[in-house]
Amino acid sequence: MTRADAGAPAAGAARPPRLSTLDRYLPVWIGLAMAAGLLLGRWIPGLQAGLDAMAVGGISVPIAVGLLVMMYPVLAKVRYDRLGSVTRDRRLLASSLALNWVAGPALMFVLAWTLLPDLPEFRTGLIIVGLARCIAMVVIWNDLACGDREAAAVLVALNSLFQVAAFGALGWFYLELLPGWLGLDTGGIDVSAWEIAAMVAVFLGIPLLAGFLTRILGERARGRSWYEGRFLPRIGPLALYGLLFTIVVLFALQGEAITARPLDVARIALPLLAYFVLMWGMSMLVGRGIRLSYERSTTLAFTAAGNNFELAIAVAIGVFGVTSGQALAGVVGPLIEVPVLVGLVYVSLWARRYFTPRSGAPDPA
Numbered sequence: 001m002t003r004a005d006a007g008a009p010a011a012g013a014a015r016p017p018r019l020s021t022l023d024r025y026l027p028v029w030i031g032l033a034m035a036a037g038l039l040l041g042r043w044i045p046g047l048q049a050g051l052d053a054m055a056v057g058g059i060s061v062p063i064a065v066g067l068l069v070m071m072y073p074v075l076a077k078v079r080y081d082r083l084g085s086v087t088r089d090r091r092l093l094a095s096s097l098a099l100n101w102v103a104g105p106a107l108m109f110v111l112a113w114t115l116l117p118d119l120p121e122f123r124t125g126l127i128i129v130g131l132a133r134c135i136a137m138v139v140i141w142n143d144l145a146c147g148d149r150e151a152a153a154v155l156v157a158l159n160s161l162f163q164v165a166a167f168g169a170l171g172w173f174y175l176e177l178l179p180g181w182l183g184l185d186t187g188g189i190d191v192s193a194w195e196i197a198a199m200v201a202v203f204l205g206i207p208l209l210a211g212f213l214t215r216i217l218g219e220r221a222r223g224r225s226w227y228e229g230r231f232l233p234r235i236g237p238l239a240l241y242g243l244l245f246t247i248v249v250l251f252a253l254q255g256e257a258i259t260a261r262p263l264d265v266a267r268i269a270l271p272l273l274a275y276f277v278l279m280w281g282m283s284m285l286v287g288r289g290i291r292l293s294y295e296r297s298t299t300l301a302f303t304a305a306g307n308n309f310e311l312a313i314a315v316a317i318g319v320f321g322v323t324s325g326q327a328l329a330g331v332v333g334p335l336i337e338v339p340v341l342v343g344l345v346y347v348s349l350w351a352r353r354y355f356t357p358r359s360g361a362p363d364p365a
Contacts, residue, residue: 001047033244037251067314070242099304111271125329132305133159145348147298155303203314271338280305294355309333
């Protein structure tokens with residue numbers, strides 16, 4: 001979502017970069033975007049009709065553009081040729097896959113049904129959030145906590161590829177099959193695995209392909225130094241601009257629901273808060289338990305705790321509509337994730353004393 005210094009040396013070679021002013025005040029920008037959306041929703045009553053007129057296949061074209069712009073820069077940063085550098089660490093790889101694709105969705109399913117049993121739309125939105133594994137902001141949290149940058153890039157790439165293959169099937173499992181087995185009332189929500197898979201293919205597949213081709217062609221034409229030192233910093237802010245644009249439009253369309261049901265919206269925050277803290281803590285303990293270094297344990301924890309709200313919002317909009325409760329649950333997500341994971345960065349640095357230091361690792365002053 002935000003800019004990370006993709007061209008800097010790997011963790012252990014130099015001190016990680018500080019957040020830029022744009023990134024440092026991300027919670028402020030998100031809050032302002034939400035407020036602006038609410039005001040626009042009141043001042044322009046025909047806004048929803050206008051967006052509906054620019055819809056293709058039930059998806060608003062302006063919102064679709066914002067979502068694709070949001071995803072592309074992050075996927076252009078991934079070093080796709082470095083997958084083998086970390087995949088040899090089978091403990092890290094197996095732990096990441098288990099935490100991201102087994103523990104994470106299951107935990108969000110339990111929290112959503114436990115804390116939102118009477119709000120089926122919000123509950124479904126949170127389950128979708130739990131299925132969308134983080135592929136963006138984790139790079140920033142990992143850098144600030146002195147994690148292993150190369151490992152983060154590999155895990156981000158694997159999560160990106162795995163989401164294309166597994167998101168639709170897991171959505172069907174957690175939204176239809178498992179509730180049916182457990183005898184839970186889904187509130188009449190009908191979810192098509194094919195619809196979810198189609199949204200993932202569009203909103204993740206297209207920017208993933210674009211990011212991959214951009215890196216391959218850019219490095220081939222001008223070299224990696226130019227690509228990571230000049231090109232990526234230029235396109236990096238587009239992710240934040242796309243996110244803020246999408247939030248403005250979503251909150252303009254969701255304004256009535258937000259102002260009419262503030263307590264329901266507040267209830268969305270509780271399972272999100274519990275999810276981030278539990279996933280991060282469990283992942284750090286797993287990393288220490290299997291004797292990973294602090295750097296790789298931190299990377300494991302943040303890649304497991306963060307979520308890809310861009311994808312969750314895109315899927316919710318595509319399947320349930322732009323004014324749905326599912327979309328609102330996705331929109332509230334970044335507002336909770338940013339301050340919570342910033343706080344966990346400081347907890348990570350404090351917890352470093354309980355890990356065996358890696359030779360040459362930077363001092364997290």
